[in-house]
Amino acid sequence: MYSKIPSIHPLIDNGITKGDPNFSGGKLYCHCPSKKVEVTLASNIAHNHACGCSKCWKPKGALFSVVGVIPVDKVFITANGDKLYVVDPSAAIQRNACKECGVHLFGRIVKDHPFKGLDFVHVELSDSKGWQEPQFAAFVSSIIEQGFNPTGVKEIREKLKKEGLQPYDVLSPTLMDLIATYTGQKSGKLPSKL
Ligand SMILES: [Zn+2]
Ligand SMILES: [Zn+2]
Numbered sequence: 573m574y575s576k577i578p579s580i581h582p583l584i585d586n587g588i589t590k591g592d593p594n595f596s597g598g599k600l601y602c603h604c605p606s607k608k609v610e611v612t613l614a615s616n617i618a619h620n621h622a623c624g625c626s627k628c629w630k631p632k633g634a635l636f637s638v639v640g641v642i643p644v645d646k647v648f649i650t651a652n653g654d655k656l657y658v659v660d661p662s663a664a665i666q667r668n669a670c671k672e673c674g675v676h677l678f679g680r681i682v683k684d685h686p687f688k689g690l691d692f693v694h695v696e697l698s699d700s701k702g703w704q705e706p707q708f709a710a711f712v713s714s715i716i717e718q719g720f721n722p723t724g725v726k727e728i729r730e731k732l733k734k735e736g737l738q739p740y741d742v743l744s745p746t747l748m749d750l751i752a753t754y755t756g757q758k759s760g761k762l763p764s765k766l
Pocket of ligand 1: 602603604608609670671672673674675
């Protein structure tokens with residue numbers, strides 16, 4: 573359908589660079605030319621993935637975000653935190669964005685939720701190398717809701733697979749199992765210790 577496949581994400585379009593398993597963290601910066609919001613991450617991230625949902629921050633022209641998680645206690649606002657605001661205070665994930673450039677620095681869960689205790693971050697905002705590479709692609713069909721022609725999605729899925737990212741229309745089985753375990757334990761259908 574396309575002579576050139578639309579940009580999935582700059583970290584994926586031309587092949588994925590593997591991370592360093594011993595990498596220990598770095599700083600994220602917003603896109604402002606000066607007085608950048610700086611967030612320091614004191615460890616590597618986990619479950620890094622491409623996400624097609626409408627809520628995650630995406631670089632200009634990209635169909636997907638790349639987003640991973642990190643424990644809340646490893647996340648520190650280290651400069652210009654006064655420029656941060658919560659994009660949608662009613663959302664399960666409160667995305668803290670720079671009010672000047674719009675970049676999301678971290679998404680935090682404040683209510684009862686399977687992923688509470690983890691922040692969502694975009695490590696492309698860092699100039700350090702070694703962050704975990706994307707592992708899979710989530711919410712692929714959601715790009716259609718945002719205006720992507722459904723006839724092109726097959727090609728997007730093929731490109732994702734070619735780059736080593738299994739496409740899913742929700743999250744990966746590992747994360748869906750975590751959510752279901754949490755829900756089962758909360759309702760008492762599963763014992764709290766497994
Ligand atoms: Zn900014
Ligand atoms: Zn998303």
